[in-house]
Amino acid sequence: xxxxxxxxxxxxxxxxxxxxxxxxxxxxxxxxxxxxxxxxxxxxxxxxxxxxxxxxxxxxxxxxxxxxxxxxxxxxxxxxxxxxxxxxxxxxxxxxxxxxxxxxxxxxxxxxxxxxxxxxxxxxxxxxxxxxxxxxxxxxxxxxxxxxxxxxxxxxxxxxxxxxxxxxxxxxxxxxxxxxxxxxxxxxxxxxxxxxxxxxxxxxxxxxxxxxxxxxxxxxxxxxxxxxxxxxxxxxxxxxxxxxxxxxxxxxxxxxxxxxxxxxxxxxxxxxxxxxxxxxxxxxxxxxxxxxxxxxxxxxxxxxxxxxxxxxxxxxxxxxxxxxxxxxxxxxxxxx
Amino acid sequence: xxxxxxxxxxxxxxxxxxxxxxxxxxxxxxxxxxxxxxxxxxxxxxxxxxxxxxxxxxxxxxxxxxxxxxxxxxxxxxxxxxxxxxxxxxxxxxxxxxxxxxxxxxxxxxxxxxxxxxxxxxxxxxxxxxxxxxxxxxxxxxxxxxxxxxxxxxxxxxxxxxxxxxxxxxxxxxxxxxxxxxxxxxxxxxxxxxxxxxxxxxxxxxxxxxxxxx
Numbered sequence: 001x002x003x004x005x006x007x008x009x010x011x012x013x014x015x016x017x018x019x020x021x022x023x024x025x026x027x028x029x030x031x032x033x034x035x036x037x038x039x040x041x042x043x044x045x046x047x048x049x050x051x052x053x054x055x056x057x058x059x060x061x062x063x064x065x066x067x068x069x070x071x072x073x074x075x076x077x078x079x080x081x082x083x084x085x086x087x088x089x090x091x092x093x094x095x096x097x098x099x100x101x102x103x104x105x106x107x108x109x110x111x112x113x114x115x116x117x118x119x120x121x122x123x124x125x126x127x128x129x130x131x132x133x134x135x136x137x138x139x140x141x142x143x144x145x146x147x148x149x150x151x152x153x154x155x156x157x158x159x160x161x162x163x164x165x166x167x168x169x170x171x172x173x174x175x176x177x178x179x180x181x182x183x184x185x186x187x188x189x190x191x192x193x194x195x196x197x198x199x200x201x202x203x204x205x206x207x208x209x210x211x212x213x214x215x216x217x218x219x220x221x222x223x224x225x226x227x228x229x230x231x232x233x234x235x236x237x238x239x240x241x242x243x244x245x246x247x248x249x250x251x252x253x254x255x256x257x258x259x260x261x262x263x264x265x266x267x268x269x270x271x272x273x274x275x276x277x278x279x280x281x282x283x284x285x286x287x288x289x290x291x292x293x294x295x296x297x298x299x300x301x302x303x304x305x306x307x308x309x310x311x312x313x314x315x316x317x318x319x320x321x322x323x324x325x326x327x328x329x330x331x332x333x334x335x336x
Numbered sequence: 337x338x339x340x341x342x343x344x345x346x347x348x349x350x351x352x353x354x355x356x357x358x359x360x361x362x363x364x365x366x367x368x369x370x371x372x373x374x375x376x377x378x379x380x381x382x383x384x385x386x387x388x389x390x391x392x393x394x395x396x397x398x399x400x401x402x403x404x405x406x407x408x409x410x411x412x413x414x415x416x417x418x419x420x421x422x423x424x425x426x427x428x429x430x431x432x433x434x435x436x437x438x439x440x441x442x443x444x445x446x447x448x449x450x451x452x453x454x455x456x457x458x459x460x461x462x463x464x465x466x467x468x469x470x471x472x473x474x475x476x477x478x479x480x481x482x483x484x485x486x487x488x489x490x491x492x493x494x495x496x497x498x499x500x501x502x503x504x505x506x507x508x509x510x511x512x513x514x515x516x517x518x519x520x521x522x523x524x525x526x527x528x529x530x531x532x533x534x535x536x537x538x539x540x541x542x543x544x545x546x547x548x549x550x
Contacts, residue, residue, distance in 0.1 A: 040549045048541040050409065051549055054533070057413045058550065061424040062529050075425060091410055094376050098417035101380050106394040106425050325381035328374075 008317075009078045009103070010310030011064070013096030014088025014116050015141075016041055016052045018059045020067035021306035022078070026314025029126055031071035032307045033063050038182065045181050046171065053091035060099045067306075075107050082313030085113035085323075086330030087142060093329035101325050111323045112313040116304075117143055117335045118155070120270035122312035123301035131293075135264045137255055139279070140271030141167035141184075146209045146258050147335065153315040155335045158258060159209025166247060167273045169213040173243050176224050177236045188276050191244040194237030198223060200246045209254055216246060248282050255283065259290050268295045275302035341398045343521070344422075345513050346383065348415035349407030349435045350453065350499060353379050356513035357390055363514045365390045376414050383418070394422070399429035399525065401517055406461035406475065406536040407435050407453050416533050424528035431523045432531055433516060436475045439497045440465035441519045442512040448472065448494035450487050451509070452480075454502055461536050464490070469519070477537045480504075 005024055012019045021032035037055050041047045068074060083100035086093055104111035121136050136147040138160075144167075145160030164172075167184055174183020179190070200219050204212040220243055227234050259267065267287055273279060280296055287294035301308055339360040347354040353375060356366040365386045371378055387394065402419035405412040423430035439451030440463070449469075452462035455477055462483050464473035473486055484504065487494055496506035542548055 043545060043547055043549070044541050048539060050539040051541060053409070053413060054535070054539070054550060057417055058532050060417060061420050064421075065424065065529070091413070094410065095413060095417050098376065098380065098414055099421045102418045102421040103425055105380060105384055106422055325384055326377055328377040 006079045006314060006317075007073070007077060008080045008082050008112070008310040008313045009064075009067070010082040010114070010306040010313060011096045011100045012084045012119065012304055012306040012309045013056045013060070013092050014084045014086070015092060015304055016047045017304045018056050018063045019304065019306035020064045021310045022067060022071045022073060023126070023307055023310035023314065026122070026311050027125055027129060029307045030073070031067050032305060033067040033070065034303075034305050035059050035063050042181055045175065047089070049089045049091050052089060053095060056092055056095035060095055064099070075103070078107070078109060080110045080112055080313065080317060081107070082112040082114050082310050082316075084116050084119065084309050085327070086116065086333040088116055088329075088331065090329055090331040093331070097327070097329045101327070105325055110317070111325075111327070112317050112321055113323045113327060114309045114312045114316055115333060115335045117270070118153070118312040118316065119308035121147065121149075121268065122315065123270060123297040123305075123308035124268045124295045125311050126301060126307060127298055128295055130268070131266050133262065133264050134266035134268055135255075135258050135262055137251070137267070137269045137283070138271050139166050139251070139269065139273035141165055141171065143271060144211045144213070146254070148262055148264070153319045157335065159211075161211040161213060162204070163212050163214040164217060166211070166213055166251070167271070169217050169247070170273070172217050173220050176221055177234060177239055179236070184273060184276065187240045187244060188278060190237045190240035191278065194235065194239070194241035196242040196245040197238050198242035200242050202246050202250055205250060205253070207257070209258060211250065211254070213247075216243070244278060248278060251279070252282055252286055256286060256290065259292060264292065266293050266295065270297065272302055272304070275299055342392065342396055343517055344383070344387075344397045344400045345517055346400065346415045346419050347403035347435065347438065347511065348375055348379050348411045349403045349405055350411060351375065351408065352499070353382055354511045354513070355383050355386060356517075357386055357392060358514065358517055361514060361518050366513060368511065375411055379414055380418055395426055397426070397428055399431065401431045401433055401520065402531070403435045403438055404432040404532065405435055405534040406477070409533070409535060412533040412535070416531060420528040420531040423531070429525040430528050430531055431520060431525055433520050434475060434534065436461065436463045437465075437469070437520070438511060438516045439509050441469050441515050442510065443495065443497055443507065444512070444515070445495065448490050448492045449497055450483070450494055451497045452483065452500075452502065453498065454500035455537065460502070464494070466492075475536065
């Protein structure tokens with residue numbers, strides 16, 4: 001191991017995945033373990049916070065151990081401990097935070113707190129070194145926003161959702177048309193087989209970089225309700241296609257505007273909804289039309305994972321972010 | 337046990353942090369503080385401060401004794417996560433202690449003891465112990481009324497022990513860390529991975545659906 005190299009062990013537990021990863025110099029993934037609870041929460045039609053916390057505490061040390069074994073390293077080889085500070089489910093975050101604080105305390109290694117969305121953004125750094133200035137479209141179950149970055153770990157929010165996040169909206173629509181959890185990937189699949197023949201309003205179709213998806217969600221609910229009252233069967237494929245169509249429409253429109261207004265050559269996407277195949281395809285086309293470079297995270301980095309946290313932590317550390325043992329998880333926090 | 341064995345005691349199962357550092361059976365330092373919602377923020381730093389003030393390095397601890405519940409779900413997870421991560425990382429012995437047992441042994445009176453913790457909506461986590469701290473009624477999630485009936489049917493005098501605002505005559509719980517450690521130190525140490533909270537209650541979602549996920 002080169003002396004100058006920095007190996008960061010990251011821990012992520014903000015929702016229903018317990019994950020640990022070791023990343024070298026913010027760019028090279030050495031090993032990652034992700035223990036997903038998706039099969040457990042499926043029984044409840046969504047993530048149950050208390051159950052998620054219970055499974056995190058049960059699994060946390062096993063996940064860390066397995067990651068070190070996979071990397072063929074010990075804690076002595078690690079230079080710093082990184083952890084998701086927030087936002088997320090507080091009970092879930094706390095388990096990762098207490099584990100990370102304890103590791104920092106017993107090993108004497110620095111503790112680097114990382115914003116979950118900074119992690120999602122830096123998932124792209126594991127694919128290709130970020131080039132600045134860049135525009136990042138964050139799309140996930142908890143976030144829908146535009147971030148402008150002129151250098152590493154400098155985040156300027158251009159706008160974001162005023163109510164529901166896009167991923168949240170996908171999950172709710174999935175529930176309305178009786179598609180099993182997690183709804184996002186299923187809606188994406190169904191949409192490919194359907195025709196967008198149901199009229200739905202384009203949400204917050206204005207000149208800002210803000211989004212609003214709650215109206216669209218209500219429109220889908222009302223539509224389903226009306227069809228039901230008229231005893232007409234809902235064509236799930238067509239409804240999925242209609243819904244996805246307006247979502248992509250508004251996202252693309254605002255992305256194009258941002259690209260034109262800000263001097264960027266690079267567009268990246270981050271978050272769970274970055275796994276949506278139609279969104280990836282549509283953004284690729286947009287990037288070609290606008291002649292800018294698009295980077296998308298690998299599918300395995302779209303869902304929550306600790307590799308992105310350990311990657312982001314390298315740059316957080318360069319900026320001087322460091323936590324004492326008196327740090328708490330935050331269910332909500334701004335990306336700064 | 338060697339007279340020089342260093343034990344770290346951790347209990348975060350309520351709104352209080354109860355932590356102690358013992359050399360042999362003697363309590364050398366402790367911290368008992370109401371932290372409420374700040375438990376997750378301060379518990380570890382207070383433990384660290386206690387060790388530092390006693391000039392004990394983290395690696396000098398021989399074993400960790402941690403309270404694994406019942407009690408506040410979040411609280412228990414904080415102590416358990418700290419304890420199991422610590423024990424796993426530095427290869428230390430780890431032993432778990434039940435919060436109600438810790439409450440029972442801390443009351444040094446020749447009577448029956450009824451430790452209880454508020455579980456809300458008319459329920460408590462509770463057990464009944466005799467003067468030798470042997471189980472009379474096993475620890476459970478029980479209606480407060482039912483517990484009071486069970487206690488009233490005891491032929492011996494008894495006392496309720498709690499720190500929660502429950503409307504019954506009781507004594508407050510003040511942990512006797514020396515006594516707790518002495519009582520439970522011969523338990524078989526666990527693999528840190530296997531150290532988990534004892535909630536004594538499924539989550540509401542599991543109850544509603546009739547499933548157990550753990």
